[in-house]
Amino acid sequence: MNANATLLAAAEVASSAPSPGYVAIDQVRKIYNAGTRHQVEAVAPTSFSVKAGEFVSLLGPSGCGKSTLLMMIAGLEAPTQGSISVAGRAMTSPRAETGIMFQDPTLLPWKSALDNVLFPFRAMNRPVEPEIVERASTLLDHVGLQGFHGHKPRQLSGGMRQRVAICRALVYEPDLLLMDEPFSALDAITRDEMNLVLMKMWEEHHRTAVFVTHSIREAVFLSDRVLVMSRRPGRIIEDVRIPFSRPRGLEIGETIEFNEICGHLRSKIEHRPH
Amino acid sequence: MTDLGLPFQRNLWLGIGDLGRDAARLVVPPVAAAALLFGGWELLSRNGVLSARLLPAPSKVFETFVRSLGVLLDQAQPTFWGALAGILLAALLGIALGIAVSYSRALMQAVYPTIVFFQLIPKVALAPVFLLWFGTGFDANVIFSVFIAFFPVVVATITGLQAAPPSYERLCQALMMSRFRMFLAVKLPFALPHIFSGLRIGVTFAVIGVVLGEFITAQTGLGYIILFSANNFETALLLSAILLLCGVGMALFSIFLALEMIVTRFYDSR
Ligand SMILES: Nc1ncnc2c1ncn2[C@@H]1O[C@H](COP(=O)(O)OP(=O)(O)O)[C@@H](O)[C@H]1O
Ligand SMILES: [Mg+2]
Secondary structure (H helix, E strand, C coil): CHHHHHHHHHHHHHHHCCCCCCEEEEEEEEEECCCCCCCEEEEEEEEEEECCCCEEEEECCCCCCHHHHHHHHCCCCCCCEEEEEECCEECCCCCCCEEEECCCCCCCCCCCHHHHHHHHHHHCCCCCCHHHHHHHHHHHHHCCCCCCCCCCHHHCCHHHHHHHHHHHHHCCCCCEEEEECCCCCCCHHHHHHHHHHHHHHHHHHCCEEEEEECCHHHHHHHCCEEEEECCCCECEEEEEECCCCCCCCHHHHHCHHHHHHHHHHHHHCCCCCC | CCCCCCHHHHHHHHHHHHHHHHHHHHHHHHHHHHHHHHHHHHHHHHCCCCCCCCCCCHHHHHHHHHHCHHHHHHHHHHHHHHHHHHHHHHHHHHHHHHHHHHHCHHHHHHHHHHHHHHHHCCHHHHHHHHHHHHCCCHHHHHHHHHHHHHHHHHHHHHHHCCCCCHHHHHHHHHCCCCHHHHHHHHHHHHHHHHHHHHHHHHHHHHHHHHHHHHHHHCCCHHHHHHHHHHHCCCHHHHHHHHHHHHHHHHHHHHHHHHHHHHHHHHCCCC
8 A cells, every 4th residue: 555655656746757748837926017007916836737628617706807817818918927838839929739728709890701710820921721720610511610610700600609719729730729708698508519519529630628617507518637727916826627528418418417517616716705 | 443362462552552651751741841952042142131141042052163163163073082092091000009009018008198189179279289380281181180090099009909809819719820820710700890980980080181281281182262251252152162071971871881891791790
C-alpha cells in the first residue's frame, strides 16, 4: 500500500513535471491598469491545468474574471504575473491553433454563412482550397444548417448564427477551443439545442476545450470538469469532476446525481450579499 | 353581380385597389399642395398683387429659364465641377484624416478638439479670408468648398471606424490578423454606411461652399448669376439660376447615392 502510494506520487510527478497538462496555468494573476487609480485585480494568483481532449468549464458569478482568464489563455491579454503554456509552449501572443467563440457570434454581416466559416482562412492568408470549402460545408451540415450556406447572418436566427460561429471556430482544425459564454444571449430552449450541437461537435472532433459560463446546468452537462471561481479577484475555489459517460443526452439533467452535482456547485458559488 | 365566392378574384381586385390607394396617398397630397402654391402664385402675379419685379409669375420664370438656358448652362459648369472637385477632395482628405486619427491616439488628442472647434464656428464668416489668401479664381472656390465639406466627412469616418463591436477586434486578433488586414476586412466595411452619410452631408456642403465662393469672388458660376441678377432686379433670371442650382445639387447627390447603393450591395453591414 505504501509502495502503491509512492508509485502514484511518482506517476503524478512524472506526468506533471515535463508536460503539466495541455493548458497549464501557473500562478497567473491579472491586474488591469496596474499602478493607476483605476487599478482592478481581475484574477488572483491561480493555477490549474487542462488535459488534452478534456472539456473544462469555468463557472463563476458575473465580473469574477472568467473572460479575463480565457483571454489570457487565448493570448489576447498578458498576465500581470505567472505564466500560461499551451501544448508545451509559453503563451505570449495568439496562436493559430486556437479556436475561439464569444457571446456575440461576430459574423461579418455582408458575408454568407459559408463565407463566414471560411473567414479564418482569408484572415490568416491561407489558400481556400476546394477541400477546405468541402470541410466548411460539411461542418455547416453537421450543425443542422443544410440549405442555409448562402444565407446572410441577418437572415438567420440567433441560434443559427452561433452554429455558424461554432463551424468557424472548428474549420481550421484547432487543437484548443475557447468559448466565452457563447450561448448566454440565447433563450433557454435554443440554449439546450446549442448545448447538444456543441456536445455533438466536440464528440466528433474531440478538441481540448475551455468553456466559460455562469450557468451551472450548462457547465455540468457539457464538461468533464467544472472549475468554480470565487468572486473578483477570481481564483479557482472548487474543482469538480463530472462522471457522466459520453455521449450524453439532455435526459441526464433529470438524474439525481446531476442535480446533486449542481446543488454542490451552487453552494460553492459566492453570491453577493444583499 | 352575385358573389360567386371566388376569394382569389376578390383579393386580386382588392390588392390592386389597395395599391392604387397607397400610390394616391403618396402622390396626391404633395402634388395638390404644389399645384395650389404655384397656381396661387401665378394668379396673384397676374392680378398684380405680387410685384413682377420682386416675384414674377411661374410662367415668366419658366420662359426666362428656357430663353437663358444657354447662358445658365455655361455658368452651371464651373459650379458643378467646382462642387464635384470640392466633395471629391474633401472625401479624400476627410477619410484619410479620419483613418489617421482613428489609428493614432496622439493624433486623435491633438487634432480632434480642433476639428470639433472648427465644426462649431460658422465657416461662412471665413469666406473673405479665403478670398484674401487664394484669390478670386476657380481654385479659391474649390478650396473653400473643400474646407466646408471636409468636416462632416472626417467626423463620420471617425465615428464609422468605431462601429465594429469590440468583439470583432478580439476575433481578428485571435486569428492573428494584422491591423491593416483587420482594417480592410472588418473596420472599413463596418464604417462605410457612416462614411456615406457623411458624404451625403458633404455634397450639399460642397455646393454651398462653391456658391458662397462665387458670391464673394463674383467672377463666374451660378452663384455669380444669382448675385448679378439680384443686383439688377432680374428676379426671373435669379429664380431660373436657383432652379438650375437645385439641379446641380441633385445631380451631385445622385452620383454619391448611386455609389453608396453599389458599395452597400457588397458590404451590407446591417
Ligand atoms: N480591459 C479592462 N480594463 C479594466 N478592467 C477590466 C477590463 N476587462 C475587465 N475588467 C474588469 O475585470 C473584472 C473581471 O472582468 P471579466 O473577466 O470580464 O469578468 P467575467 O467574464 O467573469 O464577467 C471586472 O471587474 C471588469 O470590470
Ligand atoms: Mg465575461
